[in-house]
Amino acid sequence: MTELITTASTFIEPRPVEGAKDTTMVLNMGPQHPSTHGVLRLVIEIDGETVLKVVPDIGYLHTGIEKTCEAKFYQQVVPLTDRIDYLSPLTNNLVYCLAVEKLLQLEIPAKAQWIRVLLNELTRLNSHLVWLGTHALDIGAMTVFLYTFREREDILRILEYVSGQRMMTSYFRIGGLALEPQLDFFDRIRQFINILPEKIDEYQNLLTGNPIWINRLKGVGHLTAEDAIALGVTGPPARASGIDWDLRRDMPYSSYEKFQFKVPISNDCDVWARYVVRLEEMRESVKICQQALDGMPEGPIKADAPKVVLPDREKMKTQMESLIYHFKIVTEGFAVPAGQVFQAVEGAHGEMGYYVVSDGTAKPYRVHMRYPGFATLQALQAMCEGRLIADVVAVIGSIDIVLGEIDR
Amino acid sequence: MNGTSSKDATLEAHKDNRAVASLFSSSRDFILDAKFDRNELTLTVPRDNIREVCGIVQSAGYNFLESVTCVDWYPGEPRFQVTYHILSHGLKERVRLVAMVDSIDPSIDSITPVWPAANFYEREVWDLFGVRFHGHPNLRRILMPDDWEGHPLRKDFPVEGYR
Incomplete structure (x- = not known):
């Protein structure tokens, strides 16, 4: 044959x-x-x-962001990263900033690191809420979508409050944060975090016992742990296949080692397991947010690196030296010592990794973005083979696909 | 970039590293260069042995392929730096393998027999850099249209179109 x-x-x-x-x-x-x-x-x-x-x-949403990065200064790349995984903009910002900070070997103040963790977890909640709503919508449970988008709106308002933008936040900067957060910013997050667990109960009440939901999810899209490793699957789909791996716990970055949280695992390997794992992850994210709010350190929000970090507006207008630094950073960027780094973080969909190569100039020589969806898509065949067409829809929903990150 | 002495010093400092140790026990020729920079270990390996090297690294405990990508050092030669990031879930560490590929014959063995996950990544490198992978099951363009001319991430490909 x-x-x-x-x-x-x-x-x-x-x-x-x-x-x-x-x-x-x-x-x-x-x-x-x-x-x-x-x-x-x-x-x-x-x-x-x-x-x-x-x-x-794939490729219908390919915008050549990796190529564009090579023509921009390091700090100009930050707003580009938002647009890749557009459901978790701040995680994109975080991984890029961490990579460049690793190249520069910058020390980030504790407060900035904790706010990054806090906002990163809010972003994860945001992404998971969109996933739950759209996944349920695909399966036919329309109500959940309205519920999750109600809570997502609260998160978007918080992000808008702190950064001025609902979705394309670009709030993190190389060396820290863009602005000092407002005084009542933490209170607003606390209010939201306090009500969220009962909202998650509400979603669970709507779905977990629902016979249609159970029949459409249980036993569908089976992916073994060996296949998941071989095909490069990360994040909730991998943890739902029993792979006990979370970069936040196992290779901590940005002070994650100071937080206590569980990594939900399931050995059921199906769409249902991915649903359960993500819901548990949302509860853990709430806990991390609470710890971040309770233990928020005091101090500056930007690293002490005048050649890299823009000076405060006030200083820039009153001090000659700051004005010069400001002018130089904006007009000619800052040179980054030659070298190459790979920085990975645990995003909402899995491992997000940036490989940044510097040739010693003010523009990145190469930025490679490893996004989870790209690899997870390879497992589609293994998950759908021999199943019905309707199950393909359930499987796509369960891997939480975002084409922006796949096509870049 | 690196003298022989810095290579030997790096290897001496990391002789207990599982990847280095297992590569050395197979053949001393498998590591052409080694660099430890910003807490990351980079091993330059021979292009002709990449599949074998990946197999050795995999059995040394580096079980998870994170990404395959490429850097174009145009106009330098060898021009393409094919880069593999490999993670070990057990050891909680990462190793970067690098293979240099010249522009006369930009090709290298596919590592899909070792890690099927390399499939899409190698297609992406072919699509954007024009480096071919021998033994790849389905080497087609993945992000650009099928009839696209050129390889966009090469340094001699303009960002904003030819002028």
Whole structure:
């Protein structure tokens, strides 16, 4: 059986002909399909309702951000990173800033690190709320979407309050934060954090006991731990397959080692397990936020590095030296010592890693972004094979796909 | 960039590192250069042995491939630096493998037999840098359209179009 056929379009891979496979059909799903969460195109080969093969076709949202980075100063890249995984803008900012800070070997003040942790966890909650709402919507439970977006709106208001932007926040800077947070900023977060656990109970009441939800999720999209490792799956889908790995705990960054939290694991390996793991993660995020609020250290929010960090507005207007530094950073950037670093953080969807190469100038020589969705998409075939088409929708929802991060 | 002495000093300081130790026990030629910078270990390995080297590193406990990418050092030669980031869940540490590929024959063995996860990453490197991977099951463009000309992340590819 060496003969190969190329089906329907040139986009699908040639497959070997095996016996009576004339009955199969090639179905195109996306890129404008509501349940593919963006512009994911899947070419699915089906036998009746049974999925034989799923071939993801990506690149519809490719904007060449990695190329653009090479033409910008280091500090100008920060707002670009927001637009990659657009559901967790601050995590993108964090990983880029940490990478450049590692290149510069900058020490970040404790308060800035803690605020970064706090906002990073809020971002995770934001992303998980969008995931829960849209995932439930795909399965057919429309109400949950309205509930989760109500809470998400609160998070967006908090982000807007502190950074001036609801979604494309760009609040973190190389060397610290953009602004000193307002006095009542922490109170607003505390208010939100206090009500969130009962809202999570509410979602669970809506979904966990629901027979349709159970039938659509349990046993669907099975992914073994070996497959998950081999295919590069990280984050909640990996932890739902029993891989006990969380970068926040195992390779801590930005003071995460000072926080106590559990890493939820499940050995069920299915869509249901991913749902349970993410809900537990939301509860743990709430705990981390509470610890961050309770133990918030005092001090500056920017590193003491006048050649890298922009001076305060007040100083810039009154002191000649600060004015010169300000002028130099804005017009010619700051040189970063040559070298290469890889910095990874635990994002809402999994491991987010930036590989930044510097050649000693003020612009990055190369910025490579490792985003979880790109690798997780490779596991789609393993999760969908032999299942029904409707399960493909459940599986896509369960890996929490964001095309912005996959196509970059 | 690195003299022989800095390589030997780095290897001496990290001789207990599992990746270094297991590569050395297989062959002393598997590490062409070593660098320890900003707490990250970079091992330059021979391009012809990349699949073998990855297999050795994998059995040394570095179980998880994080990413495969490339850096274009145009106009220098060898031009392409194919970079592998490999993580160990057990040891909680990471090693970076680097293989230099020249521009006359920009190609290297695919490591998909070792880590299937490399599939998309190698397609991405082919798409954006034009480095071919021998033995890859499906080496097509992944991000750019199929009929795109050129490889956008090469340094001689303009950011804002040809003028």
